[in-house]
Amino acid sequence: MRINENTLLEGNKVALVPYNAEHVPRYHEWMKSPELQQLTASEPLTLDQEYSMQKSWRDDEDKCTFIILDKQQWAASGAEDEQCMVGDVNLFLTDPTDPTLAELEVMIAEPSYRGRGVGKEVTRMMMCYGVTKLGIKKFQAKIGLDNDVSISMFKKLHFQEASVCRVFREVTLELTVDGSVGSKLLDDMCYVKERDYRQTRSNRTELVSH
Template identity: 50%
Template sequence: MRLNEKTKILGRGVILVPYEARHVPKYHDWMSNETLRQLTASEELSLDEEYEMQRSWREDSDKLTFIILDATIYAQNQDEIAAMVGDTNLFLHPDPDDSDQQVAEAEIMIAEPAARGKSYGREAMLLMLKYAQSQDQLKLAKFQVKIDMENSISLHLFKTFQFVETCRVEIFHEITLERTITPEWISWLDQQVEPRIGCY
């Protein structure tokens, strides 16, 4: 999505930057890991296909993505590639209850093993939720996640964000959780993160 192509979001432990072509080789290396592909329900792509996917993330109006940087590593030498630890995405689709509104399906991945267990995923997702709900042109009514039943860490994470289970599909081994955007929830979100928005 062109919306965030010039946007950098600075948190305490992480920085979110647009997904650029220069990030693709490291991202492709991550996705060669079968476990990561299973956890993210992703298909294995060739490097050329990965570059094409990056272009679609940049250009398609129904996709929004940021690369997650470790802020400490980035501060050492301003090297985005060395600081890359994961990504966070939104897929947008019409709200079945209101055709003038949209639902944003959220995803988060911390790909670097050394970056796990440091609350980077929590902060990055909160920053993404805060950014997206503040963009009036997205016309968001709610956020949604679809998580494998065995992924207890992600299920717990989104429950701490006040998402609630709305569907469970045994055949796909998948649980759907949703969070309607309300003034009360936005107030809660404001208490969780204080993002600084900069130009990229």
């Protein structure tokens, strides 16, 4: 999805940036992990396949993806995105008959960033983006039954259990964003800043070079 190809979202702990080709090598290294393959129900890909996947995720109209960066490291050091990558977050429009329904997926790939509130902030930032930019009114999260940490996080964000699939060993959690839920979400995340990604990168490069 190209709607976010020049979007930078800045929260307290993280910055969300569009998934570009320069992010692929680090992402590819992450996805060699059997743990992450299991948590994301993914198969290992070659580097060339990962580049093709990145391009398709950028172009497909039913996928919206951001790379998660450590905001403090990224902002303070002038480091390249790849050095600050923490994980990724995705919205999938899974029902062609209902464009207001989206599946939400968050991956905190770097173990040292887990349990620090990063996933919670990223999830709420992505939900705000989905509501305000994509018109999403209902979110789903499909999580492996063994992933207690993720299940607990989504339930703390008021997602409710909708179904359990014993065959695929996953639970589906849902949250409908009605008036009160939407208002509270937007109020709670009013500190998030949206910037021009290319311009911000250009400005950072100029500061570092001087």
